[in-house]
Each structure stands twice: as C-alpha cells, then as structure tokens.
Amino acid sequence: MKFKNHLIATLGLGILITGCNPQKNPDHSENLQNQDGSVLPFPRIASESQTGQTLAESKLAPWPKNKHLADDAPNVLIVLIDDVGFGISETFGGEVATPTLTKLAEEGIMYNQFHTTSICSPTRASLLTGRNHTRVSSGTIAERAVNFDGYTGIIPKTSATMAEVLKSYGYNTAALGKWHNSPANQTTAMGPKDFWPNGYGFEYFYGFLAGETSQYEPRLFENYNAVEPP
Incomplete structure (x- = not known):
C-alpha cells in the first residue's frame, strides 16, 4: 500500500x-493571521468574496488554500x-x-x-x-x-x-x-x-x-x- x-x-x-x-482546514470563527502552527487548529483565512445587492453584483472568489504540509511529508x-x-x-x-x-x-x-x-x-x-x-x-x-x-x-x-x-x-x-x-x-x-x-x-x-x-x-x-x- x-x-x-x-x-x-x-x-x-x-x-x-x-x-x-x-483534508480541508477546520473551520474557525476568527480570521486570525497567525499561520505558524503556534495555535491549532489553524485559523481560517478570510474570504475574498464580495456580496452585493444582487448575484450579478456579487463576486465569488475561490476559497484560499492553506497548505501546512511539505510535499515530502512522511506518513x-x-x-x-x-x-x-x-x-x-x-x-x-x-x-x-x-x-x-x-x-x-x-x-x-x-x-x-x-x-x-x-x-x-x-x-x-x-x-x-x-x-x-x-x-x-x-x-x-x-x-x-x-x-x-x-x-x-x-x-x-x-x-x-x-x-x-x-x-x-x-x-x-x-x-x-x-x-x-x-x-x-x-x-x-x-x-x-x-x-x-x-x-x-x-x-x-x-x-x-x-x-x-x-x-x-x-x-x-x-x-x-x-x-x-x-
């Protein structure tokens, strides 16, 4: 395997x-900025989506990806x-x-x-x-x-x-x-x-x-x- x-x-x-x-990072109620692992779970990065009066006036931004593991992270x-x-x-x-x-x-x-x-x-x-x-x-x-x-x-x-x-x-x-x-x-x-x-x-x-x-x-x-x- x-x-x-x-x-x-x-x-x-x-x-x-x-x-x-x-997996996806766990949800967190506060959009804190410290991403160094000193506080777990990692705080969720603030969304860049913008909500307007209508859907046409709104902007949907992809959810930012947090990566905390190196590509060669071991099992x-x-x-x-x-x-x-x-x-x-x-x-x-x-x-x-x-x-x-x-x-x-x-x-x-x-x-x-x-x-x-x-x-x-x-x-x-x-x-x-x-x-x-x-x-x-x-x-x-x-x-x-x-x-x-x-x-x-x-x-x-x-x-x-x-x-x-x-x-x-x-x-x-x-x-x-x-x-x-x-x-x-x-x-x-x-x-x-x-x-x-x-x-x-x-x-x-x-x-x-x-x-x-x-x-x-x-x-x-x-x-x-x-x-x-x-």
Missing part, C-alpha cells in the same frame, strides 16, 4: 493509520503491542525473531529507552499525548476508572492527541485495533461517545473498545457503529 500524509499507529493489538488525502505509523517487554524482540537484543521490525529499525533511528507505565491504557494515553499518564487522567486501565484526579480514565480535551495535531496540519487519521482508553461504563451503544477514538482526532476507527475481545467472535466497532460477529 502507498500512503501519502498518513498517521498510522497500532495502539496495542491494533493499528492507527492516517488516510490518503490531506506516520505507530505500533503499540501490549504486554511485551522492551527487550523481547531480537531488534533490541531479545530472543524473539522479528525480522521485519529489525529491517524497519535499521532504516531509521532506534532509541534504547522507553518508559512504560506497566499497564496498557496509561501507556497508550501517554504515547498519544506525550504527557505523563496521570496528567491525562489515565492512572490505571479503563475498567478501573474512578472519580479521583488523574484516574478518571478520560483524557482531557485540553491535552491534544497526536492525531488531533497532525489532522490540523492536513493529515488524515485512523485508529485500528485495540482502544481501551474510554471508561468502561461509556463503551456501550448508549454512550456517551465523546471519548471514543473519533472524539480524539481519529477520523476513522475500526477495532474494539475494551481491553480484550474474542479472536473468533470479536466485539468490534466501526466508528460509532457495532459490527456484529458473522
């Missing part, structure tokens, strides 16, 4: 992929595999043969330290936001979410995920596989669904919301819609 301007991540038994075509692939120690794969000195991972690593940069939180939901929240797990209310797994600061299981919208940031620049985003970052009491068809993957910058989601599911009769969702097992 050939992708252009993608964010791709597997978030623990799953993958996150950004789509093929840059982004993130793979998070749960419950696998840092030193398991041969890529990082372990005993499990991982030739494809090794090939990828040899073509790029390898880091020899990765600090996990020892459990999946907090590690995933930290990886998505670049913040300490308790700073994004993910001190434990989703099923154990409680009403204590740092442990509600709800990543605050003030801590943007990398998907939200890259989407603002023009990437298309998707998450595939395991999510496990929404409170368990909010993962039924009743919702609320504000804190599902689509609410965190992922334009497309296909996977399961819980910490685990059957390999033969998986309980899957496509965006907000349940996909019943065959």
Whole structure:
C-alpha cells in the first residue's frame, strides 16, 4: 500500500493509520493571521468574496488554500503491542525473531529507552499525548476508572492527541485495533461517545473498545457503529 500524509499507529493489538488525502482546514470563527502552527487548529483565512445587492453584483472568489504540509511529508505509523517487554524482540537484543521490525529499525533511528507505565491504557494515553499518564487522567486501565484526579480514565480535551495535531496540519487519521482508553461504563451503544477514538482526532476507527475481545467472535466497532460477529 502507498500512503501519502498518513498517521498510522497500532495502539496495542491494533493499528492507527492516517488516510490518503490531506483534508480541508477546520473551520474557525476568527480570521486570525497567525499561520505558524503556534495555535491549532489553524485559523481560517478570510474570504475574498464580495456580496452585493444582487448575484450579478456579487463576486465569488475561490476559497484560499492553506497548505501546512511539505510535499515530502512522511506518513506516520505507530505500533503499540501490549504486554511485551522492551527487550523481547531480537531488534533490541531479545530472543524473539522479528525480522521485519529489525529491517524497519535499521532504516531509521532506534532509541534504547522507553518508559512504560506497566499497564496498557496509561501507556497508550501517554504515547498519544506525550504527557505523563496521570496528567491525562489515565492512572490505571479503563475498567478501573474512578472519580479521583488523574484516574478518571478520560483524557482531557485540553491535552491534544497526536492525531488531533497532525489532522490540523492536513493529515488524515485512523485508529485500528485495540482502544481501551474510554471508561468502561461509556463503551456501550448508549454512550456517551465523546471519548471514543473519533472524539480524539481519529477520523476513522475500526477495532474494539475494551481491553480484550474474542479472536473468533470479536466485539468490534466501526466508528460509532457495532459490527456484529458473522
């Protein structure tokens, strides 16, 4: 597959992929002028169309195009595999043969330290936001979410995920596989669904919301819609 301007991540038994075509910049109520990315989403450029008394007296100007990505902007692939120690794969000195991972690593940069939180939901929240797990209310797994600061299981919208940031620049985003970052009491068809993957910058989601599911009769969702097992 050939992708252009993608964010791709597997978030623990799953993958996150950004789509093929840059999207339009999100709407913004203020026509601010700063386009350097210091404020996201990028402010919308003021329209040059002019409205007259009649259509004949009006002038329609094409919508100005904002381009925030270079032509050679890379696709982004993130793979998070749960419950696998840092030193398991041969890529990082372990005993499990991982030739494809090794090939990828040899073509790029390898880091020899990765600090996990020892459990999946907090590690995933930290990886998505670049913040300490308790700073994004993910001190434990989703099923154990409680009403204590740092442990509600709800990543605050003030801590943007990398998907939200890259989407603002023009990437298309998707998450595939395991999510496990929404409170368990909010993962039924009743919702609320504000804190599902689509609410965190992922334009497309296909996977399961819980910490685990059957390999033969998986309980899957496509965006907000349940996909019943065959």
